[in-house]
Amino acid sequence: MAQPDCEVAGVGEATSIKKNLKAMPAGMKVHVYDLPPRQASQTHPLLRDAEAAVIRGERVAEVLMRLKAQGYAPDLIYAHPGWGEALFIKDVFPETKLIVYGEFFFDANGRDVGFDPEFPSRPDEALRLRARNMTHLSSMAAADVITTPTGWQKQCMPASLQDRVVQIHDGIDTHRVHPSAKAHISLARDSLTLTPQDEIITFVNRNLEPYRGFHIFMRALPKLLERRPNARVIMVGGDDVSYGRSLDGQTWRQYMLNEVGAQLDMSRVHFVGKVPYSTYLNMLQVSTAHVYLTYPFVLSWSMLEAMAAGCLVVGSRTAPVTEVIRDGENGLLVDFFSPEQIVEAVCRVCEHPDRMAALRQQARKDVQDRFDLRSVCLPQQIALIERLAGRQPGPIPMIEHASV
Numbered sequence: 001m002a003q004p005d006c007e008v009a010g011v012g013e014a015t016s017i018k019k020n021l022k023a024m025p026a027g028m029k030v031h032v033y034d035l036p037p038r039q040a041s042q043t044h045p046l047l048r049d050a051e052a053a054v055i056r057g058e059r060v061a062e063v064l065m066r067l068k069a070q071g072y073a074p075d076l077i078y079a080h081p082g083w084g085e086a087l088f089i090k091d092v093f094p095e096t097k098l099i100v101y102g103e104f105f106f107d108a109n110g111r112d113v114g115f116d117p118e119f120p121s122r123p124d125e126a127l128r129l130r131a132r133n134m135t136h137l138s139s140m141a142a143a144d145v146i147t148t149p150t151g152w153q154k155q156c157m158p159a160s161l162q163d164r165v166v167q168i169h170d171g172i173d174t175h176r177v178h179p180s181a182k183a184h185i186s187l188a189r190d191s192l193t194l195t196p197q198d199e200i201i202t203f204v205n206r207n208l209e210p211y212r213g214f215h216i217f218m219r220a221l222p223k224l225l226e227r228r229p230n231a232r233v234i235m236v237g238g239d240d241v242s243y244g245r246s247l248d249g250q251t252w253r254q255y256m257l258n259e260v261g262a263q264l265d266m267s268r269v270h271f272v273g274k275v276p277y278s279t280y281l282n283m284l285q286v287s288t289a290h291v292y293l294t295y296p297f298v299l300s301w302s303m304l305e306a307m308a309a310g311c312l313v314v315g316s317r318t319a320p321v322t323e324v325i326r327d328g329e330n331g332l333l334v335d336f337f338s339p340e341q342i343v344e345a346v347c348r349v350c351e352h353p354d355r356m357a358a359l360r361q362q363a364r365k366d367v368q369d370r371f372d373l374r375s376v377c378l379p380q381q382i383a384l385i386e387r388l389a390g391r392q393p394g395p396i397p398m399i400e401h402a403s404v
Contacts, residue, residue, distance in 0.1 A: 003382075009074075011063050011085070013056070031067065033059035046124075046131040053084025053135040061088040068092060075389040081139035090142040097388045100143035102165060104298050105156045106133050112211065112243070112295040116337075119210060119245065140164075145388060147381075150299050152320035166384060171377030172304045174368050176281070179310030179360075183285030185234070187270055194286055199230050199350055202287040202311070204280070204302045205237035208271075209252045211244045212300070213293025213316060213336060218256040220339035220346075222263035227347050234270045234283055243297070284309035289349040293336055294318055304371055307331070307363035312356045314345045324370075330363040 010017075010024070014032040024030060035056065043051045076097045079086035086100055108114060108126035122128075140146050140161055148154045149169040157165050184195045194200055201224070205212040214237075221233060239251035247255055253271065275283070284290065290311035292303040296319045303321065306313050307330070315321045316336035325331040332348070334341035349356050371377060 011060055013059075031063050033063050035059065046127055049132050050134050053087060056084040057087030060085045061092050064089065064092040076385055078385075079139070081136045081143075084135055084139075086139035086142070087135065097144045098142060099145045099147060099385070099388065100140050102136075102140060102146040102148040102153070102157055104153060105136060105158065107156070110296070111156065112297040115295045116210060118215070145384065147384070150320040150323055152296075152323055153298065168380045168384065169371050169377050170301070171373030171381075172301065172308050172367055172371045173373045174308045174364070174371075175374065177284075177305045177308040179364065180282075180285045183282045185279065185282045185286055187234075187272070189270065190267065194232065196286050196288075198232065198286065198288075199228060200286055200288050201228075201231055201233045201346055201350075202283055202290045202306075203233065203235045203237075204283075204290075204292075204300075204306070205235075205242075206274075206300075207240045207242045207252075208235065208237040209241055209244055211242070211295050211297060213291075213295075214252055215256055216293055216337060216339060217291055217342065218260055220342040221269065222260055223339070224343045224346055225265055225268060227343060228350055231288075231350065232268045232270065234272060236272055236275055236280060236283065238274045281305075281309065284311055287311045288353070289314055289346045291342060291346065292316070292321070293342075294321060295336075296320075299324070304367050308367040308371075310360045310364055312349045312360050313363065314342060314349065324366070325363075328359070330359055330366050332359075 007029075008025075009029040009031060011031045011033070014034050017030055017032050021030070041048050041051065074093065074096050076099065077089055077093065078099045078101070079089060080101045080103065082103065086098070089096070089098055106113070106129040108121065108129050113125055113129060114121050137158070140157070143164065146157065146161060146165045147168050148157065148165055149167070151167055154162075154165050154167050181196055184193050186193045203214075203217055205214060208214040225231060225233070239253055241252075250258075272283075284306050287306070287309075290306045291314045292300070292306065293316040294300065299320045303313060303315065304324070307324075313325060313331040315325045315331055315333055317327075317333040318336050322333065325333055327333040332345045334345050369376070
């Protein structure tokens, strides 16, 4: 959907841009800024995130002011509010339309924080989150439109901003992500090649951590491997921390192996770390059952990609998973905190693969109908941009998907 009359430029932190430049579209202009070396901060602890955001926002503003001095005047700017880059955009270009990507708004009650009793909140957690939201609030208050991927994420936005929130998902490329009976994956550790004819349980996190239910899944494995003696478990994910707290001196993988490792047949448990995207897709295509667990938080692309790849997803009965998966229709839902329910659901899938074929087909169809990049989400994004920039007449499309 290239637009020959559109010029697109990006602004980003130099180190990150250098690392990711290979993924940029050919011909796209990229302007970079440097961050000052990190130093011990004398700022109040609750304001340190805000201080870092202001520094980043200031550096972005400096780039924009240089462009403005050269006569550059963008019709529209699209920015993420989380790290401060959107803070001062409207101060440099007050007439330019601004879209802010409202990925998440933090709260100390009813969302990710305080959800898991195993890891209780710190006494000052509510204060820390309110301070952290200052950057989001300031950026979103300046925005003309706020986009967000799911209905639940939209509901998390402040009531005072709801009239500016448009629900549009980023999109899943279902042309690239699709089922394949010919898929296979090789596991170098055991010199194995696995295909869809094998019994494979898959689990994917960017990093293996409690926010995405790693600890609960690990506790399900001893009984699951006992019940399914031919099953192999493949886990994709690194040992860093994307969300939540880290452990002193060990990873969450080490922590959970210390708890349940002695009960596991490790010859059938495969931690493959972070893998190339093509390998990850092949893993989904050979999966018998794919387990996706999450705190009430941002919905992972991996769950929707698993559905698009024809996986039978066993998902946690948490928001926003329940906005997509309908138990017994396009997947199975389980209590996040119940290893027993996870075992039962996965065993149902493994014992009755023919009965699950219709659920797999419906899962892919639902992703195609609601989240396909080319036919659904990208046209919605383009329509929003063109109307906001004044290139097409009519009101801004307030796109909704009914919760299920």
